[in-house]
Amino acid sequence: MRKRAVEISDQTTARLSVYLRCLTALEKEGIQYTSSRGLAERLQLNSAQIRKDLACFGEFGIRGVGYAVRDLRGQILRILGLTRDLGIIVVGAGRLGTALADYPGFQGESVRIVSLVDVDRAKIGQRTAGGVPIRSLEKLPEIARKTGAEIAILAVPRSAAQEVADRVVRSGIKAILNFTPVPVVVPAYVKVNHVDLTREIEGLAFFLRQLATARKAGTEARAASR
């Protein structure tokens, strides 16, 4: 019997990434077994949530022993689609684009930046400090086809965002990480994750406002009780 593809939320996927990071650290430390409680303590998460997340994908744990760190890590890599090579093209060779191209934070050994593309002739043919080649945006479809890259990171000026997104989609890429402030429009079969700095700052501004309100209320309450 074929298993149905499981619908998994972005939140679950995000947590799986966190578990993966933790398991990678445990493996490096030479720890062979862990438990949902062990993971929960290390990650300051709820152990029931961890068991629930992992149960979505089948039975990994061994009763009384817990999870074999290496096995579980392999399973999560497989679930996340990180066991095969995954190429990324960064569009925009400005400071943000070159910084992202050289970003050291990837843990999936299989994820790699294959190229940076730009329209600036002065940059085309150069390499980033980390050695990523910079090529012409015109070559995007060719680069995507030859390298099999499946993800594009948009790091272009706001004014170019939608046009570049259209080019990316036409080149056959179906997953985009958008670093521009513009919410680009793409066909339904393409996934865009939007890293919106404005929104992040607004979230923090809101937290600070709540903090200030709470503090003021506290001060007034103390004054009133005198």
Place this chain on the structure above:
Amino acid sequence: MRKRAVEISDQTTARLSVYLRCLTALEKEGIQYTSSRGLAERLQLNSAQIRKDLACFGEFGIRGVGYAVRDLRGQILRILGLTRDLGIIVVGAGRLGTALADYPGFQGESVRIVSLVDVDRAKIGQRTAGGVPIRSLEKLPEIARKTGAEIAILAVPRSAAQEVADRVVRSGIKAILNFTPVPVVVPAYVKVNHVDLTREIEGLAFFLRQLATARKAGTEARAASR
């Protein structure tokens, strides 16, 4: 009677940011009134959700007329804490840090990057392309106090992340946007928003894997039905 501070989720705050962006655009276009349905169509969101979000903060709409764009925008700016000046210090004057310091995406007129700090003597005393001064990390508490900056953006190497976060907290800053791959540990009264590129890429990898699985299943189903 004093209103109790409302507990609002990060998701709601994120949606308020989206409404704000839309209202800013409407105001620029000279549109004076809108409705939850109008906003919903423009944003491809659910109008009931929009009404519910706005209802958390009191009655803004006028029956039969809708929302006055300018008023609603002002209310959301106030709710998000963007009506007062909000200073940001970027820590780390590498490519990512300087790119973030010059990021053009801020819409709250009140949000500004006050300084970039670093440990590199060659950079201290310089300015970014956008004119943001680069100062010594040692001066962080002084800069925070003098400018009243309340948010720090971490754009330092992975190895320095926790130490820099500790310094930021000691300087009295209570909101952090973390661009390092490290999940920094801070006291409970400090809020950290983590922009984790690894996690974003893993989310996209997972989407691509599901897409591949669905396509394979479709091909097999067509083959079986022949």
